[in-house]
Amino acid sequence: MSPPCPRARPRPAPGGRKAAGPGLVSGGAAGLSQRVPKPGAAPGPAPAPGPPGTAMGPGRRRAALRLRGGGSLGLLPGKVSVFQLFFAALLLGFASLLWLQLSCSGEGAPPGRGVPRRPCPPEPRAPPVADDDPSWGPHRLALLVPFRERFEELLAFVPYMHRFLSEKRIRHHILVLNQVDHFRFNRASLINVGFLESGNDTDYIAMHDVDLLPLNEQLDYGYPEAGPFHVASPELHPLYHYKTYVGGILLLTKQHYEMCNGMSNRFWGWGREDDEFYRRIKGAGLQVRRPTGITTGYETFQHLHDPAWRKRDQKRIAAQKQEQFKVDREGGLNNVRYRIESRTALSVAGAPCTVLNILLDCDTNETPWCTFG
DSSP states (O other): OOOOOOOOOOOOOGGGOOOOOTTEEEEGGGTEEEEOOOTTSOOOOOOOOOOTTOSSOHHHHHHTTSOGGGOOOSSSOSSOOHHHHHHHHHHHHHHHHHHHHHHHHTOSSOTTSSOOOOOOOOOOOOOOOOTTOGGGOSOEEEEEEEESSOHHHHHHHHHHHHHHHHHTTOEEEEEEEEEOSSSOOOHHHHHHHHHHHSOTTOOEEEEEOTTEEEOOTTOOOSOOTTSOEESSOTTTOSSOOOTTOOOSEEEEEHHHHHHTTSOOSOOOSSSSHHHHHHHHHHHTTOOOBOOOSOOOGGGSEEEOOOTTTSOOOOOOOTTHHHHTTSOOSSOSTTTOOEEEEEEEEEEETTEEEEEEEEEEOOOTTTOGGGSOO
16 A cells, blocks of 8 residues: 655745635636635625526636636637637638648648648549440430520539439430520520531430529439420429420420421510420420429429529510510521531530530511610
8 A cells, every 4th residue: 555645735925925725715717816704704795696506606707717826828818708719719710621721722732842732522423424334325315505694503504414414324415505696585596506506416305494403313304205395394393383384494306396396586585485385386296294203392493593683684675575475387497597606615513515606696677676776
């Protein structure tokens, strides 16, 4: 059995003062002291009782933020508020994130210093297309995206749709149909141009809005052999719910699109071209089919468009208001007038697409509402 440790003798306090003896009680971590009254002395006012279950009064809790002897850590002042601690932690967290980003991207340390550079974590990639893999199927989709000055939406759309279609083993080619002329936006004419420029390596098309992303993996983007397939049906689209609506996302075989003579070129500005195309589908003897068994309702798609930020061109000029409800029985694929200014292959976050800069032409005698003038 080891001998007991000798009891430490009290050391004199600095400056010749006596250390706290039986008549003094140390003030906790603060190093503050309060005297215990001597026997027979008149008692002073009692301190205010703390909340139930607490062992430390308010004064001692405040004092606990100080070091013994009134010193400090050297980094923090003697008194530190909760807000100051939170702000310091926030700055530390921000600095840590910045360091991680710089070290991940290779900018945090110059080369040749012996500091290893960690690769950035890769984003999820779409599975590669194997030409000899039968699980991808024999058909190839031309995803036609009418477009003008909506780059924020396009940056989200291209990688998302490439990954979505690749995970469903659907061969595809994304064509961004960028209208670069000075006429009003013409979605239908752009789709006609995309159809004509899509090439012989695709056998069906998707007329796809750039601001509409499918969220349900059960949605079918396969070859619509039985007839036009309206993916963004009125029961699922977040905004449009009338029975004859065929906008947003519509799949057709190239043969069926030719049977309709494409879409009318008379619709300049926003809206109504889908309603006219529905009549063309019916006139060609085709039946529109829609998804079944989808239980996500109006949460099936994400609509990226912000009407407060990007206004739609809904003006009706001259006779446009009357003409928009008529069926165009003459125009379509056969008379669309355009010129391809450029064709550029791009990769957006690893997702391939082709951007067609398209100059549409307008006969102001036929459709004077193609300009605002």
